[in-house]
Amino acid sequence: MTEKFKKISDTFFTVLGGILVGGGIIFLVFIENPVRYFFYTVLLVAATNFKNFRNFKIDFKKAARGFLITTAVIYLSLITVLxxxxxxKIMEFKWSHSDWKPVxxxxxxxxxxxxxxxxxxGNSFVNIDYEYQFSGTTYKNSESEALYQYYPFWNRETSQDLVKEFSKSVSEKIQKRDYLILTNPDQPEKSKLFLSTDLLYFQGSLFYDAVTGFAALILIFLAIIGAVFMWPRKRRK
Incomplete structure (x- = not known):
């Protein structure tokens, strides 16, 4: 009975793990990021590991595992950098849409x-409505979540104040024309707006959220360890 229950439990958690991993992959590859980023990664891994493909005939599972791990590491690194x-991100878009023109x-x-x-x-974000002209015709478009900003867990400002501050920085970018609009000459009603052209904008990345979240866990862990060591000393006194 125990062995049967263990088998069912192992199967359940294996399936659950597969669903979670699959859901995470679908979210990252098809929802959160352009699919072409994944294609870049696969092509890069395939090109750099071309000689190792013969290992698939020797030990398919080991070779496939290595290929998948390498692909995952490079893909996560790529989307983090971008x-x-x-x-x-602008340079990549220009390269992958070389015929698009600035307006x-x-x-x-x-x-x-x-x-x-x-x-x-817990982050601010901005949607943009804009108009532009191409070949004498005016077009209207919008860019959802054109820019966003994350905040560390220790930030105690209200969401209203944070949005107000973010709105001010967005207005400054627009006034300074620190943005870029590209349109497709063949279909000028299609366009893409980049609200920031900064080399680095760390606080606008999910990576920032992950790093600050990890920092929070470390601080909590250190606080617990400190409390464990300090408690006996206080009792002795």
Whole structure:
């Protein structure tokens, strides 16, 4: 009976783990990031490990595991670098959309807000409505979540104050024209707006949220350890 229960339990957690991993992959590859980032990674790994493909005939499981691990590491590194560098993200987009042309905004209207949804907890973000001209015709478009900003757990400002501060920084970027709009000449109604051209914008990345969250865990762990060691000393006194 115990052995049967263990078998069922192992199967359940294996399936659950597979679902969670699969869901995470789908979220990162198809929802949170452009699919082409994943294709870049696969092509890079395949090109750099071309000679190792013969290992698939020798030990398929080991070779496949190594290929998947390498792909995962490079993919996570790629999306992390692009998430913290608006400049590199623009360069990648220009490279992958080489025929798209820059245009000037006729009007640009930001709408800042606070997000506590499933994708990002506790961050400011901005949606942009804008108009531009191409070949004498005016087009309207919008860029959802054109820019966002995360905050460390120790930040005690209210969400209203944080959004207000973020809105001010967005307005300054627009006034300084620190943004870029690209449009498809063949379909000028299609366009892409980048609200920041900074080389680094660490606080606008999910990586920032992960790092500050990890820092919080470390501080909590150190506090617990400190309390454990200090408690006996206080009792002796």
């Amino acid at each position: 998430s913290v560098s608006p400049f590199l 000037n905004a006729q009007t640009i209207q930001p709408f800042t807000s606070w997000d506590t949804g499933y994708k990002r907890k």
